[in-house]
Amino acid sequence: MSSVVETIAPVAEPKKRGERTKHLFSLLCHDWYALIAAIVLIMMISMALFAPWIAPHDPYKMDLLARLAPPIWMSGGNWNHILGTDLLGRDLLTRIMYGARVSIGIGIAVVLAAGMFGTVVGLSAGFVGGRYENAVMRFIDFQSGIPYFLMALTIIAAVGPGIRNLIIVLSIGSWPIFARYSRSLMLTVRNQVFIDAARVSGGSELSIMVRHALPNLVSPLTTLATLELSRVILSEAGLSYLGMGVQPPQPAWGLMVAEGHDYVSTANWIVTFPGLFIMLTTLSINIFATWLRSATDPVQLGRA
Secondary structure (H helix, E strand, O other), X not given: OHHHHHHHOOOOOOOOHHHHHHHHHHHHHOOHHHHHHHHHHHHHHHHHHOHHHHOOOOOOOOOHHHOOOOOOOOOOOEOOEOOOEOOOOOEHHHHHHHHHXXXXXXXXXXXXXXXXXXXXXXXXXHHHOHHHHHHHHHHHHHHHOOOHHHHHHHHHHHHOOOHHHHHHHHHHHHHHXXXXXXXXXXXXXXXXXXXXXXXXXXXXXXXXXXXXXXXXXXXXXXXXXXXXXXXXXXXXXXXXXXXOOOOOOOOOHHHHHHHHHHHOOOOOXXXXXXXXXXXXXXXXXXXXXXXXXXXXXXXXXXXX
């Protein structure tokens, strides 16, 4: 008993939730790149959530008399269409706002679905071990050997495009990442002292995995989910650009780029602005996730 106490004693007492939140906010305020990325993400998510109330026009309303109108700062632009219009006269700013609802919404849905399923499979494989772990890992290795984008194109070609099928396909391609990562995390945790203590106290395997192991893995899994959100948004944009994802007239950033690629030389704003929003969103997610990974490192939190 004394040896266990001596081992545990030097470890810093974990901070309360409120103190951790204040500490993370303080770290964020001292990292300008991460702070700007967080602000951009908040703006993008707010734009997606409140698009029906803040968008200046109907995203589906066509006005052929105003087609290919330039942005306000270019010759011929007007305040009625700040970012211009597309080839059918639809307001570009409005469609970008509604496109954020689709693109970011699909990304979040895929990360939640793939994250929950992959985490459960990976945690159980790492905790149980044996033949079950070998079977799971061999299946993940098999799926990882299939090119992700080729698999997505093949499945969508078979079942048809659309938002629901797109979410399912992207989730199928994403869950092995969560499973492999959560398994590796579990392998580092399952032989820790507190897990052995929970077994000695009579806890069931399921209870130990959920109540004792999982809380210690939430932080790195959250960071992974944030990074995966960026990849999923790019994958959705790529599939929609190829006509295998979101279908017109539904606004989505990748689809908007596809609709305007024939007008790059005459009306480049149709492609530029949706592409710019894709770039800003994914770049901000990557910067914020990188900061989050270092800020939630238990070693650094213990030293703070």
